[in-house]
Amino acid sequence: MQPSLALQDDQEHLPSLLATDAKELSYQLQQHQAKIFPPLSQKTIRTFSPAEAAAFIGIGEGYLRQVAADGHGPDPLANGRRLYSATDMDRIRRVLDERNGTPKYVPARRPGEKLQIVSVMNFKGGSGKTTTAAHLAQFMALRGYRVLAVDLDPQASLSALFGHQPEFDVGEGETIYGAIRYEEPRPIADIVRATYTPNLHLIPGNLELMEFEHETPKAMASGTAETMFFARIGEVLTEIESLYDVVVIDCPPQLGFLTMSALCAATSVLITVHPQMLDVMSMSQFLTMTSELMSVVEKAGGRTSYDWMRYLVTRFEPNDGPQSQMTGFMRAIFGNRMLHNAMVKSTAVADAGVTKQTLYEVERSQFTRGTYDRALESLNLVNGEIEAHIRSTWGRK
Structure with a gap:
């Protein structure tokens, strides 16, 4: 016997409740955005010592x-x-x-060096995935590389960090979904946006990205798709390949069609992990599912070989004994597949995020000097290590 679906007097209608809360939250976020950055203001990157x-x-x-x-x-x-x-x-x-008389300090790709596409992934929230992707993209741009950041996460936190509020600044067809959708796709060049950081461009995200997860099964069932879902991101990136040296993709926090397409487009993969038992247990399941899905994709013709794959410990607290033990546990298992440096947990990174800024944007004077310096040193060591992997792939020192 089916239970009654009638709403009782002491019950709340969840769809209506969520819709009301979403509307109010969106309005308050818009007010907060206007307060931090007035309508006519533009985000800028600070000057450096x-x-x-x-x-x-x-x-x-x-x-x-x-x-x-x-x-x-x-x-x-x-x-x-x-x-x-x-x-x-x-x-x-x-x-x-x-x-x-030689190209040493301008680091742009040289003949024979392929575009590097780094997919940053994990399907557990709080792993530092977006923070890692944002700081990596900006670091590489400040180092002089031509960088494209792609926000594949429908939550679009990467877009917000780079000054594009998903609810207000990103319209229909203005995410990468506009270029990879099955009907009337747009040229990807029409979707790319400049940012306030020289050398750094962005393809923003918003909830529209979920359409790819819904439309792909229909396209597969009908047989109307000219290109399989896993090849679509890589295919559109080839249209603008000559314009960039590095692409950083912030993957969604689940193993869906978008993530599979990002993995097949990638030349390298960075998996973020928070060194606590529940997070590591979750990652174990994540790795198993990813392996199984990628095996299926490989049989269908998808690319599954990479220049490098590394695990990055994020939100690491060096004085936390259990975290240090868990990090050592993972190093014993993964060996050199773990980055040597870890992303240290810092109030400086969290505080910068409140005003939608990265640590490369905020002024040092806003923080206790030691706190800021430790956080920035950690970021630079991690990003420098990733840069070294990219340069090694190109055959450079």
């Missing part, structure tokens, strides 16, 4: 001062100090390469 700029360019601070004194840097401030924008750093790279 000589030490920071020298590190991004890849030269000594003394040499940078000499280059700037020769007229190739920004004008000094009233106190005689120079601060460097991302554009300044790009200009100095070009000047140095012109002096040397």
Whole structure:
């Protein structure tokens, strides 16, 4: 006997309740956005100290001062100090390469070097996936690479971090779904957006991405799809391949058709994991399911071989004994498939996220110096290690 579906007096209608809460939350978020960034304002990337700029360019601070004194840097401030924008750093790279007569400091791909597509994934929330993807994309852009960030997560946190609020700034067909949908796809070049960080472009996300999960079974059943679902992201990225050196994909937190397509498009995979028992147990199931699904995709012709695959420990607290033990446990199992460096948990990263900023955007003066410096050092070590893997794939040191 079926239970009665009639709403009792002491019960709440969940669809109506959720719709009301969603509407109010969306309105309040819009008000918060307007308060932080007034309607006509534009997000900007901050300027960098000589030490920071020298590190991004890849030269000594003394040499940078000499280059700037020769007229190739920004004008000094009233106190005689120079601060460097991302554009300044790009200009100095070009000047140095012109002096040397060889492409050393401008890191763009050279003939024979293939586009690097890094898919960042895990299907458990709180693993630091989006934080990792955002900081990696921005770091690579500040290092001078031409970077495309792709937000495949319907929650679109990556888009929000880069200044594109999914509810208000991203319209129909303006996510990658617009380019990979089965009916009337758009050219992917029409969807790519510039960001306030030079060298960094974005394909934003929003809830529209879920349509791919719904439409793919229909297309497979009807046999109308010209390209299998797992090949669609890789196929559209080839249209703009020559414009970029690195693509960073923030995958959705589930093993659906979008994630499978991102994995088949990728040249490398980064799996984030929080070093606690429940998270590691969850990852065990995640790895099993991914392996089984990828085996099916491989039999259908999908690409399943990568230049490298690494695990990244995120939100790591060095003084937490159980976390250190769990990290050691994973290192014993995975060996060199784990990145040597871990992403340290920091209030600086969390506080920056409140104003939808990355750690490369916020001013150091907003935080306790030690807190900021430790967080930034951790980010730079992780991102530098990933950059080294990319350069190694190209045959560079």
